[in-house]
Amino acid sequence: MRPDLILTPEASLFVSATSLRHRLEWFNRLRWGAAGLLVTAVAVLGSVTRIPLPVAPLLAVAGALALMNLGYVVRNRIFPARAIRTEIRIVKLEMACDLVLLTLVLNLTGGVENPFLYVYVLHVVIAALLFKGREIFLIAWLAIGLFTAAITGEHFGWLPHHHLLGASTLTHELRYIGATLASFWFVMLSGAFVSASIMRHNRAIKDELVARQGELMAADKAMIDFFRFVTHEIKSPIGTARSAIETAVDMQGEALDPGARDMLDRASRRLEQATDIVKDLADLTRTGVLRHEPPQPVDLAALATRIVDEQRELAAATGQQLEVVAPAGHVTISTSAAALGKILGNLVNNAVRYNRDGGPVTVTVTPLRDGARIEVMDEGIGIAPEDQARVFDEFYRTAAAQKKSSLGTGLGLPIVHRLVHELGGAVVLASVVGQGTKVTVELPMAPPSGIGDGGTA
Amino acid sequence: MRERTVLVIDDDIDLVEIIRVTLEREKLRVIDAQNGERGFALAVEQQPDLILLDVMMGTLDEGFQVAYRLRSEPLTAETPIIMLSAVGERTGFAFDKDKDANFLPVNEFIEKPISPRKLVDLVRRHLPTTN
Numbered sequence: 361m362r363p364d365l366i367l368t369p370e371a372s373l374f375v376s377a378t379s380l381r382h383r384l385e386w387f388n389r390l391r392w393g394a395a396g397l398l399v400t401a402v403a404v405l406g407s408v409t410r411i412p413l414p415v416a417p418l419l420a421v422a423g424a425l426a427l428m429n430l431g432y433v434v435r436n437r438i439f440p441a442r443a444i445r446t447e448i449r450i451v452k453l454e455m456a457c458d459l460v461l462l463t464l465v466l467n468l469t470g471g472v473e474n475p476f477l478y479v480y481v482l483h484v485v486i487a488a489l490l491f492k493g494r495e496i497f498l499i500a501w502l503a504i505g506l507f508t509a510a511i512t513g514e515h516f517g518w519l520p521h522h523h524l525l526g527a528s529t530l531t532h533e534l535r536y537i538g539a540t541l542a543s544f545w546f547v548m549l550s551g552a553f554v555s556a557s558i559m560r561h562n563r564a565i566k567d568e569l570v571a572r573q574g575e576l577m578a579a580d581k582a583m584i585d586f587f588r589f590v591t592h593e594i595k596s597p598i599g600t601a602r603s604a605i606e607t608a609v610d611m612q613g614e615a616l617d618p619g620a621r622d623m624l625d626r627a628s629r630r631l632e633q634a635t636d637i638v639k640d641l642a643d644l645t646r647t648g649v650l651r652h653e654p655p656q657p658v659d660l661a662a663l664a665t666r667i668v669d670e671q672r673e674l675a676a677a678t679g680q681q682l683e684v685v686a687p688a689g690h691v692t693i694s695t696s697a698a699a700l701g702k703i704l705g706n707l708v709n710n711a712v713r714y715n716r717d718g719g720p721v722t723v724t725v726t727p728l729r730d731g732a733r734i735e736v737m738d739e740g741i742g743i744a745p746e747d748q749a750r751v752f753d754e755f756y757r758t759a760a761a762q763k764k765s766s767l768g769t770g771l772g773l774p775i776v777h778r779l780v781h782e783l784g785g786a787v788v789l790a791s792v793v794g795q796g797t798k799v800t801v802e803l804p805m806a807p808p809s810g811i812g813d814g815g816t817a
Numbered sequence: 818m819r820e821r822t823v824l825v826i827d828d829d830i831d832l833v834e835i836i837r838v839t840l841e842r843e844k845l846r847v848i849d850a851q852n853g854e855r856g857f858a859l860a861v862e863q864q865p866d867l868i869l870l871d872v873m874m875g876t877l878d879e880g881f882q883v884a885y886r887l888r889s890e891p892l893t894a895e896t897p898i899i900m901l902s903a904v905g906e907r908t909g910f911a912f913d914k915d916k917d918a919n920f921l922p923v924n925e926f927i928e929k930p931i932s933p934r935k936l937v938d939l940v941r942r943h944l945p946t947t948n
Contacts (some may be wrong), residue, residue, distance in 0.1 A: 592873070599930030600832045607835045607933045611842070635930070 381441045383490060384451065388436070390486075391429040391458070398422040398465065411524055414468050421464050428457060451490060455499055459483060463506040470524030471514045472531055472540050480507060480544075481551050488555030496559075500552035504545055511537055584645060591642045595635055602631045633767045640771035643702065644754070644778060655694040655807050660725045660732055661686035663697060667704040668723055671712050679718040682708070686725040693732050694806035699779045704734065706772040707799050711738035713765050714797070731785070731804040742793040751789065752777045760793075776801075784808045821944060824865035825849040826856030826883065827901060828874045832931070836869060839933040840940065853883040860893045867944050868893075870923070872902045884923050897943040898923040901931065 402418045405411050432454060441447060459480070466474055480503040487499035513519035514531050521531050530536050605628045609621060616624075661684060668682045675682050704723070711721040719739035726733040743751060747758045755770040762768075773789075776799075780787045785803035823840055825833050828851045837847040848863060850856035852874055860868060868887065872880035880900060887893045900923045924943050927936060 596829060596929075600829055600835065602930040603832060603835045603933065607839055610933050611838065 380444065380447050380451070380490070381436060384432070384436060387486065388429055388433050391425065391432075395422045395426040395429065398425070412522075414522055417468050418465065421461055421468070425458075425461050428454075428461075448491070448495075452495065452498070455483060455487065456502060459499070459503055459506055463510050466507070467510050467514065467519060468522055470522055472511050472537055473524045477507065477540070477544060478547065481547060484548060484551050485555055488552070488559045492563075493556045493560065496552045496556045497549075500548045504548050507544055508541055511541060587645050588642070591638045594638050598631050598635050598638070602628055602635075605631070629767060633769065636767075637769045637771065640769045640775060643775050644771055650696055650699075650782065650807055653696045653698055655696060657692050658695050658697045658700060660691045660693065660700075660734060662690075663701060664704060664723045664725055664734065667701060667708055668721075670705065671708050671721075674709070675712045675715075675721065678712075678715070680712060680715055680721055681718075682712070682721045682723075684723045684725070687727065691725050691727045691732050693803055695783050695803055696807075699783055700803070703776050703779050703783075703801060704736070706776050707736040707801070710772055710799075711736050711740065711797070713768070714738065714761060715740035719796075728802065731802060734801045734803075735798055736801075737796065737798040739796040742795055742797055743789070743791040744793050748789055748791060782807075820844070820846045821867075822846040822848060822863060822865040823867045823869060823940060824856065824860055824863065825869045826851075826853065826859075826874075826880075827869070827871035828852060829871070832901075832929075835933070836931070836936065839936055843937055843940070845940070853879045853886075857883055857886050857890075860887055860896065861890060864892055865896065867940060868896055868898045869927075869940075870898055870900050872900055897925075897945070899925045899927055899939055899943060901929055902926050 399419065399422045402413060402415055402422070406413055406415055462479060462483070466477060469476070483503060484496060484500050487496045491499075510519060511531075514521040515534070515537055605624050609616060609624055612621075664684045664686070668684055672682055708721065708723065715721055715738040722735075722737045724733075724735040724737070726735075741760045741764055743758060744760075747756075750756045751758065751773050754774045757768055757770045777787055780801055780803070783803055784807040785801060787802075788800045789797065790800070791797040821844075823836075823845050825836050825847060826849070827833050827836075830851065833849045833851075837849070840847050848859060848865065850859050856868075856870070859865075870880050870883060872878070874880060876882075880902075884898055884900070887896065887898065925939055927939055
C-alpha cells in the first residue's frame, strides 16, 4: 500500500497541533494569493475601467494582509506548534482578522454595490476544513455581523460609502439592502450548515477507515506471526524425523537390507520435500522485503556469480555448465540483495533441475536505461504453451516437471513472481518444449517508493 | 584418559536421543538438558569437553543467552560450543549466521536437520585434543 494512504489518527483533521500547522501553511499560501489578487485587481480596474477606486487605502489593506501573513509564516517557522487548543484559538483570531480586512475592502469598493460580497462564503468553507461544527458557525456569524454592520453603517452614514457607479443610490435603497442582507444571511448560514454536515460525514468515514485499517493491519500481522510459528513448529519435527532416519541407516550400515534402505531413503526425501514446502511457504507469505531490508546498491554480476556458484555442485552431477554473462564494468541497481538472491536462486535451481544432462545454464546480466535485465536460460525440457501462465500459480507443477523431478514444491516460480513484483519489476517466461526455457526479470534502477513496504511481516 | 563428555542442550528430546546414539557410537559420553537454565548448571557441574546448544528453546534466543553465560563463567569459558540452528528460520529474531557469527561466543553452527555424519565430523574437529 502507498505509505501516504496509510491512515493514522494524525491524518485525521483536528487531532494534533502539528497536522493543523500543516493545513495552515496552505492557508498562508492562499492569503499571499489574496493579497496579490487585491493589488492586481486595483491596478487593472484602476487603469482599464473608469471605476473610481480609493487606491491608496486599498493598497494599504493589501499591505496589512501581506504583513499579517508574513507574521504568521514567521511564527509558524520559528515557534513549534503549541497545544491544540492554543493553536485553534490563534487560527480563529487569524480568520477573524481576515474577515475584518475583507469587510474593509468591501467597504472601500462600494459596499452593497459590490457583487464580490460572497467571498465571505470562501471563509466559511475554509473554516469547515479546519474546524468542527461550532467554529464553522462562529465564523459564519462573524461574517454576517461584520457585513451587516458595514452595510447598515454605510446606509445610515456612520461609515463612508464609496460609490462604484457614480452617484449610485443603491446604498440608500432600503428594499435592496434588505434583500441583499437576507440573501447573505441565508447563503452564509445554509453554507455553514451544509459544509459542517459534509465535513462531519467525511470525518466519520475517515475515523471508520482509520479504525478498520488498524484492525486489518493487526489481523494481517497476527496471521503472519501465526504462520511463522506454524512453519517453525512443523519444520522441527520433520527435521528430527529426517535425522532419526539417517541415524538409523547409519547405525545399520551394510547390514541394512537394500529394500529397507530404499524405503527409508524415500521417506527421507519426502521429508526433505516437506521441509522445502514449508520454507517456500514462509517465503511466499513474507511481504514487505524492502521494509525489512532497505534497498541498497547491488552488483548484479557479482550476485549472479554467487548464486550460480551455489548451484554448481548440483549441476555438476549431470555434467551441466553454468555461466554468468555480464558486460565489462559493474551493472548496479538499488534493490534488496536478499530478495534478488532468492529470485535468482530459484530460477537457476529450476534451470539446473529441468535442464538436459550436460546442457548449459546461462545467466545474462544486461544494463537498461532505467534498470537492468537478468535472463536465466536453459536447454531443458521446456514448458508447454498452455502451462506457461500456470507455472506462476502456487503448487502448480507441469506433468513433465513432475516426471523429471518428483520433489519440487511448486512454489519456486510463485515466489519469484511475488518478489519481483515487490521489487517493482516484471518477470516474463519464454519456453519451447524440448528446447529450453528463458526467464527474463527486469528490475528498475530503484524500487518505486511505496512498493514492497506494505504488509506487516 | 577419561571418557570425553558432550553436553547436549536442546528441548527436542528425540533429537537429543539421535545425537546421543550417534555420539555414543563414537565412544563419547553424552549428557543432556532440556532447557538453558539446567544446561548451564550441568555445564558448570560436569565441565563437559564440548557443548551442543540449540538456538531456539523456550524463547527465540535462549541458546544465545546461554552461550554468553557459559562464556562468562570461568569453568566453561574455554569449552567449545556448537550451536544447533534451523536453516532459514523466520522467527522474527534477526540473526544472520554469516554476519553475526563473529560476534557470538560460539565455535560453530550446525544446521538442522542434523546429519549424523556431519555432526560427528564437527564434534571431532572441535573436541580438544588433550585433556
